[in-house]
Amino acid sequence: MRYIRVMGGGALGLLFAAKLAASGCRIDLVTRTREQALLLRENGIEIEGESSVYIHVDNVRSFQDLVWEPQTSDSKPDAILLAVKQTAMYGDMASYIASASRDTVILSIQNGIGHWDALGISTNRDHLIQAVTTEGARKITPISAAHTGRGWTRIGLVYPGESRSSSDGVLDNIQKCLEQAGFQASLSKNINHTIWEKLLINAVINPLTALLGVSNGELPESPQALSLMRSLFDEGVEVAKYQGISIEESHWDEILQVCRKTAGNHSSMLQDLTAGRPTEIESINGGLLRLAERTGLALPVNETVYRLIKAAELKG
Ligand SMILES: NC(=O)C1=CN([C@@H]2O[C@H](COP(=O)(O)OP(=O)(O)OC[C@H]3O[C@@H](n4cnc5c(N)ncnc54)[C@H](OP(=O)(O)O)[C@@H]3O)[C@@H](O)[C@H]2O)C=CC1
Ligand SMILES: CC(C)(CO)C(=O)C(=O)O
Known part of the structure; x- marks a missing residue:
């Protein structure tokens, strides 16, 4: 796995592209705008914080230019790393x-659920790989990002039941690439469980921090907020159960631990709302609501925060 195309020059896209390129991988980076692609070609990528990397990357272009480009066998990557937000996973991007x-392995590092369904691939899905990551990154400028927290990355087949004999080798290759680039990466036979654990962390922390305008560390300090966090968690655990996923009680302590460990962070949803960008609410609490609807479960607290975030998004 020597040639990886990174889709999205945001916080995680810049971090992964820079570190993978610095470790010797052939990388090409796809941005939304031509302006950012030009800046990156001229100036390279700079990462600060937990990692310090400065690297020149020649092969950067906008998504629009990529889709018009004739495809040759040399331009076909071994893997595509999806580092765009869920909100960008529709239309032309999904078709591409x-x-x-x-x-070509499709490796997504997105939070939330529903992005694989958005692609509408119903057969031959053994090249679809999910990475759940607790790495933290924040974009500073179009060409730089801060690596704000070192974490772990677990990877696994999205549809393990459809794996072919070569799938294990593919996963091993990706794990090696990530490790060579300095990420702590491991394989998971049951990535769905890890996806759900991360989903519940985001479903509990993100909307409340965004609505209250508080840091992750401040959130559980208010008894009222803590009780809402617990309700969001309990509702999420019920939905997981209906999906055949058992979330242990210890995961609640894990969520509180995430608040402590990332105390100074502004959650991505708070950052998105503050910047007037659409949030990932649809794939987090919205994802839970859609699944609950199919089973007739009521999620009053998730529904309330979902509606409040949608209303706040409209304010811009
Ligand atoms: N940041 C973090 O610490 C973590 C993030 N995640 C998840 O990773 C995913 C990415 O997050 P993050 O990097 O923070 O998000 P960012 O918003 O920083 O980056 C997303 C990037 O995708 C770009 N983009 C949008 N549409 C396209 C397109 N059509 N073609 C190419 N690029 C496009 C955006 O460009 P533009 O800015 O020009 O719109 C932006 O640069 C999310 O699902 C997030 O939840 C998971 C764990 C941690
Ligand atoms: C874990 C957490 C809550 C860290 O801020 C996060 O993933 C996010 O902000 O989206």
Whole structure:
């Protein structure tokens, strides 16, 4: 796995592209705008914080330019790393990903649920890989990002039941690449469980920090907020149960631990709301609501925060 295309020059995209390129991987980076692509080609990528990397990357272009480009065998990457937000996973982007050759691994590091369904791929899905990461990054300028927290990354097949004999080798290769680039990476036979654990962390912390305008560390300090966090968690655990996923009680302590460990962080949803960008609410609490609807479960607290975030998004 020597040639990886990173989609998205945001916080995680810049971090992963820079570290993978610095470790010797052939990287090309795809941005939304031509302006950012030009700046990156001229200035390279700079990462500060937990990692310090400065690297020149020649191969940077906008998504629009990528889709018009003729595809040759040399321009076909071994893997596409999806580092765009869920909100960008529709329309042309979904069509591009869905039409990629099955020899190209699709590796998503997105939070939340629903992005694989958005691609609409119903067969031959053994090249779809989810990475759940607790790495923290924040974009500073179009060409730089801060690595705000070192974490772990677990990878696994999205549809393990459909794996072919070569799948294990593919996962091993990706793990090695990530490790060579300095990420702590491991393989998971049950990535779905890890996806759900991360989903519940985001479902509990993100909307409340965004609505209250508080840091992750401040959130559980208010008894009222803590009680809402617990209700969001309990409702999420019920939905997980209906999906055949058992979330242990210890995961509640893990969520409180995340608040302590990332005490100074502003959650991504708070950052998105503050900047007037759409949030990932649809794939977090919205994802839970859609699944609950199918089973007739009521999620009053998730529904309330979902509606409040949607209303706050409209304010811009
Ligand atoms: N940041 C973090 O610490 C973590 C993030 N995640 C998850 O990773 C994913 C990415 O997050 P993050 O990096 O923070 O998000 P960012 O918003 O920083 O980056 C997303 C990038 O995608 C770009 N983009 C949008 N549309 C396209 C397109 N059509 N083609 C190419 N690029 C496009 C955006 O460009 P533009 O800015 O020009 O719109 C932006 O640069 C999210 O799902 C997030 O939840 C998971 C763990 C930690
Ligand atoms: C873990 C947490 C809550 C850290 O801020 C996060 O993933 C986010 O902000 O989206």
